[in-house]
Structure formats: structure tokens, C-alpha cells
Amino acid sequence: MKKRLSGKRIIITGAVNNIGKAAVQAFIEEGAKVVIGDIDVERGESVAAEFGPNVLFIPVDVTLEHSVAGFIETGVAWLGGLDVLAQNAGLMASGRITEMDSEQFDKLFAVNVRGLFFGAKYAVPHLRKSGRGSIINTASLAGKRGRPGLTIYSASKGAVIAFGTTLALELAVDNIRVNTICPGWVDTAFNDPIVDLMGGRAEQEATVAASVPLGRQGQPAEIAPLFVFLASDESSYVNAQALLADGGAFNS
Ligand SMILES: NC(=O)c1ccc[n+]([C@@H]2O[C@H](COP(=O)([O-])OP(=O)(O)OC[C@H]3O[C@@H](n4cnc5c(N)ncnc54)[C@H](O)[C@@H]3O)[C@@H](O)[C@H]2O)c1
Numbered sequence: 001m002k003k004r005l006s007g008k009r010i011i012i013t014g015a016v017n018n019i020g021k022a023a024v025q026a027f028i029e030e031g032a033k034v035v036i037g038d039i040d041v042e043r044g045e046s047v048a049a050e051f052g053p054n055v056l057f058i059p060v061d062v063t064l065e066h067s068v069a070g071f072i073e074t075g076v077a078w079l080g081g082l083d084v085l086a087q088n089a090g091l092m093a094s095g096r097i098t099e100m101d102s103e104q105f106d107k108l109f110a111v112n113v114r115g116l117f118f119g120a121k122y123a124v125p126h127l128r129k130s131g132r133g134s135i136i137n138t139a140s141l142a143g144k145r146g147r148p149g150l151t152i153y154s155a156s157k158g159a160v161i162a163f164g165t166t167l168a169l170e171l172a173v174d175n176i177r178v179n180t181i182c183p184g185w186v187d188t189a190f191n192d193p194i195v196d197l198m199g200g201r202a203e204q205e206a207t208v209a210a211s212v213p214l215g216r217q218g219q220p221a222e223i224a225p226l227f228v229f230l231a232s233d234e235s236s237y238v239n240a241q242a243l244l245a246d247g248g249a250f251n252s
Contacts, residue, residue, distance in 0.1 A: 037089075039060065073122070091111040134176070184218065185212060
């Protein structure tokens, strides 16, 4: 049986831990060839070795234009073209507004927002050639509705949503779709800063139990199928969307 991503050439950032790694695993299982980029070089090399010949790790710092430009160029050369760009690299910081400093603000926006601009800028010419390109950006439930202590992070993820819905309007003429994935609580160490601010793991679990209709956090493997769907031609009429995978939290 033909796999859902047979022949798809995919580049993904933030790809070597948790949600990104789960997405890569799902991409491979569905027959794609994948370039994985991350700032975490040690993990990147071990994850690439784990996944085998259809995966290449290329180090990238998404905050630096020359790094992203070189990453895309080398990745596209290895893949022989590009059908999908998934931008999952992200950073979290939390704190009350009076306690946040400008370095934290700049770093959050550099990773979460500036990086998307560079990725799209250098990938779009290649996606145009594909004739059926897809850009997938990872935002967050926090980009739609935040919580105390997450103002700067939420602002950055709100920007990710606006970036994607607007870029989709510009690229539709090239049949490049742009969609955004908005996970809710996913059980990874990424959330440690906000969990600390909430008072610890027990307080976080109590908040999740009270605010998520499904009553639990999600797992990275429960977000990965959204990446596969948006990368595949099954989503050929899904465009300019910000899709929640949040256990129902947004509507609770
Ligand atoms: N875990 C959650 O509850 C949750 C919820 C909503 C959204 N998200 C988003 O999902 C994505 C992945 O989150 P995760 O939980 O898997 O966290 P994670 O920390 O495991 O993944 C983030 C990845 O981005 C990489 N990265 C950070 N800075 C980078 C840079 N400058 N250049 C290149 N790579 C860089 C990290 O090394 C890491 O591999 C993030 O964008 C995050 O904002 C996570």
C-alpha cells in the first residue's frame, strides 16, 4: 500500500526532541525523506543515526539568517527539492511582566518568530518549484489564549498564528498552503518554566485536570499526526488554519 508521504521531501526545525522528534518519526513511517535541523547538535546526530538513511541532520540556529539560509540550501540539495517546511523550533520563558527582561523578550521573539521569517524566505522559492508546497508552523494554545506568567511567550505564539494565516494569502497563488499547529499542554520539559511559576508538578496537574476537558496532558505522539496530515495531499484544501490539539481546553 502506498504510504501517505511517499516521495515527500521535508525539512523540519526543532526536530530532535519531543514533539519535533515524534513528527519526524511519523514522517519516516509514512515514507518521507526528511532533513532535521536543530541547535542541539549532539541530540541531532544521535536522532539521525536512530532514524536511518532517510534522515539527515543539519545543525541550524533559526535566529541567524545565514544559518537558516545555509541549512535550507544544504537540505534542499540533499533532498533533491522541497515539498514541506515544518518550523517547530521554539523556546519558552515565563515570569510576571515586571520580572521579565528585554533579553528574554528578544530571545523568545528571535526563536519563535524571526526564525519563521528566515525559514519561509529561503524555502519558498523551492516550495514554488514543487507545485504543491506546504508550510507548517508550530504555535500554541497560548497564542490564542494564554495564562498568567506567559504574556511574552503568548505574544510570540500569537505572532506565529498571524504570520501563518497572512503568509497563506500571499502564497496561495503558488499552491503553497500555510497552516499552524497549536498544541495545548503536552507533557515535555519545555513547560518547566511555567510549571515552576505555577508552584510545581502537582499544581500543574491540578490545573490540567480542571481546565482540559480530556483531563490530561497530551503526548508528543498525539501531535505528530497533525504534521503528517498537513504535510500530505490529504490536506490539499486545508489552508490558513491554526489547528488546535488541546484536549478541548480552548473551548472549556
Ligand atoms: N510542550 C508543550 O506543552 C507545547 C505546547 C504548545 C506548543 N509547543 C510548541 O511545540 C514546539 C516543540 O515543543 P516541545 O515541547 O517539543 O519542546 P522542545 O524544547 O523539546 O523542542 C524545541 C526544540 O527547538 C530547538 N531549538 C530551540 N532554539 C533553537 C534555535 N535557536 N535554533 C534551532 N532549534 C532550536 C530545541 O533544541 C528543541 O529541540 C515548540 O515550538 C513549542 O513552542 C509546545
